[in-house]
Amino acid sequence: MVNPSFHWRHYASPKQRSQALWVQFQACFVDALKATDPCSFSWAWESAANRTSFYQNGILPKVAQCLGLIDVYELFRVDSTFCVGQSAAEKATLVPIIHVESENNTPSAGHEVRKLCALTSRLKVLIVCDEWSCAWSHGGHASRYLAEWRDLVRNHNLYHPDDCEVGVIVAERRDDGTSAEKIYFYATVITDPVPQG
Secondary structure (H helix, E strand, C coil): CCCCCCCCCCCCCHHHHHHHHHHHHHHHHHHHHHCCCHHHHHHHCCCHHHHHHHHHHHHHHHHHHHHCCEEEECHHHCCEEEEECCCCCCHHHCEEEEEEEEECCHHHHHHHHHHHHCCCCCEEEEEEECCCCCCCCCCCCHHHHHHHHHHHHHHHHHHCCCCCEEEEEEEEEEECCCCCEEEEEEEEECCCCCCCC
16 A cells, blocks of 8 residues: 555544645645646636646646645546555555545536535545636625535535535636736635534
């Protein structure tokens, strides 16, 4: 068995391990974005298929490598699963640590959240593209979808308690008044915090 090179294993509780892994995932995701050719972003936003390829073939393999994990495409019909194990070719040795689903149609992303809830891993991540922030004339969609997705996770945990972290990354492309459109990325969790006491 290959030992992962990330640093979350020393935390006392499984929830703390999941939270630390989410922090590391975000840092690796940002590093992968920064290392990406700016022209790739324009190409990715030309179509939903391009955006899927942008994450699947460009960003997520870099994130997995940064975390010292093996990126496996469509393991358990999940867009990307980061595993420990011998190699991607030796599927019997793979143990999922992170499941990632990317969805171009935010209104249907609840299905992806339910899929993530049905799987076992320390971290589950949903990546979507949407008019998210309050910068939009309609006020953005963040509050609507976050509430819906948190309810899905909460309802699932009533019957299948899970101490993993479920993170969301949202890409938003908008004109901020300058000569070019920009892409903004937002990240949050949709799992409830650990009760104190």
